[in-house]
Amino acid sequence: MPEKVLLNSADIERALVRVAHEIVERNKGAINIVFVGIKTRGVPLAQRLAKIIHDMEKVETPVGSLDITLYRDDVSSLSFKHVVQQSYVPFDISGKHVILVDDVFYTGRSIRAALDALMDLGRAETIQLAVLIDRGHRELPIRADFVGKNIPTARNEEIKVYISEVDAVDKVTVMKPGAGGSDERE
Amino acid sequence: MSVNEPKLSVPSQEALPPLSIGLWQHKHVLDLDDFSPDEINLVFEIADAMSEVISRDVKKVPTLRGKTIATMFFEPSTRTRASFELAAKYLSADTISLDPSKSSVTKGESLIDSLRTLQALGVDTIIIRHPCSGAPYVAAQNLETSIINAGDGCHAHPSQSLLDMYTLRRHLGDLSGRKIVIVGDIMHSRVARSNIWGMKSLGIQLIICAPPTLMPHGLNEMLQKCDLEHVTIEYDLDIAIKDADAVMPLRLQKERQQSGLISSIREYIQHYQLTPERLSYAKPGAIVLHPGPMNEGIEISHEVAYSTQSLIEEQVTNGVAVRMALLYLIAGGKNR
Structure with a gap:
């Protein structure tokens, strides 16, 4: 079965606008909020959320990027296949409300790694998780605070998120097993 | 869209290099x-x-x-x-x-x-x-x-050569075609040998400079045999250093004089010490590296070792x- 498009560009935009509103509502404004995107696709998503909030509240929220490779729990296993990239969080997260942004929320292991990475960067006031897609199948007791779209999946399906800054197009697709590769990290 | 685009702290997503x-x-x-x-x-x-x-x-x-x-x-x-x-x-x-x-x-x-x-x-x-x-x-x-x-x-x-090249790359960007001089006791230097291989990979033009007695025997034959065309041998430092992007003096081990490989430390200093004057023949702002430990006043003058061009601490x-x-x-x- 070929790739089936679940969300198109407009759907993604609408989901992000709603998530941005929820973030502002939950935090009673945008003061003291910082965004940290998980590489690769969490970063442009975080930038878009920051931009929507800027247009809405006229507040600039800093955006950092986090590479979680050094915090993964599978370094010496055969699936160890990641080039470490530079994290870039050029602001102090201590005392801030950190909105962690990722594209797909799946087992929760990436988020666990990202939480460890954030702890090493400072003592955030709160850490909240915003994801574009929640596809279920958690392996750890972690939940998202803001979800763009819940998509119930089977474990053997592959969810792919395309973000125009990285992939030249905005869409989310689902692929049945055996229909091709995926670069999803979890 | 608002007039004031928010300034995002993250540099725009550059195309990821095709390295896996x-x-x-x-x-x-x-x-x-x-x-x-x-x-x-x-x-x-x-x-x-x-x-x-x-x-x-x-x-x-x-x-x-x-x-x-x-x-x-x-x-x-x-x-x-x-x-x-x-x-x-x-x-x-x-x-x-x-x-x-x-x-x-x-x-x-x-x-x-x-x-x-x-x-x-x-x-x-x-x-x-x-x-x-x-x-x-x-x-x-x-x-x-x-x-x-x-x-x-x-x-x-190998790890020393990698850090030498990494330091160069951070300051010079693409190293292909850059001219680097390694001067000193080449014969006993494992740093020079690893750099010969590493710098070949990156397309660096490497000039090896030493007194004839401290040049390894058969280096020329080895360079030819192993296709190391990027390496030039030069005995005169004043010529070698011309237009160099970076210079790396090597430590002169004092026991070399006892073993008769150099006639006197003073003569070595005169011909091979990296001084501000010699460094001025290189490209303006040329980088100075040293694999350490340094013998200040022998292979490198104090002024050069602590000048702004010296990246010796950054190397560490x-x-x-x-x-x-x-x-x-x-x-x-x-x-x-």
């Missing part, structure tokens, strides 16, 4: 002669990420938790050993450092047996420095454990990042 970790084929790091340009660039890219970790207040990531890394240095060393051990600790590996002069080696245990013992104790990576050229190769042939060569005799010192810092990258890359080696 799958490029990495090494279980051991013995020398750079079997490193591809892609592998060297992979080390550099990961070292960039490690530099960010080192710059933090909390310099620790849990990546190699549960791994054990041993250093065994049969020769004295400050920076290489400290740098490898810190690299391992920053990555949360457990480290043991063995001092051969206080180990069973003094009771007559062979190198291989000592290393086998470490392996049986569960050590995952052994970092070894040995006065005999080739010792780490013998170790690699006889052990399952990953071996990193931290200097063997006059043969190779970069050394930790590069070694973290190497330890990370070979961590998965056992499973391959």
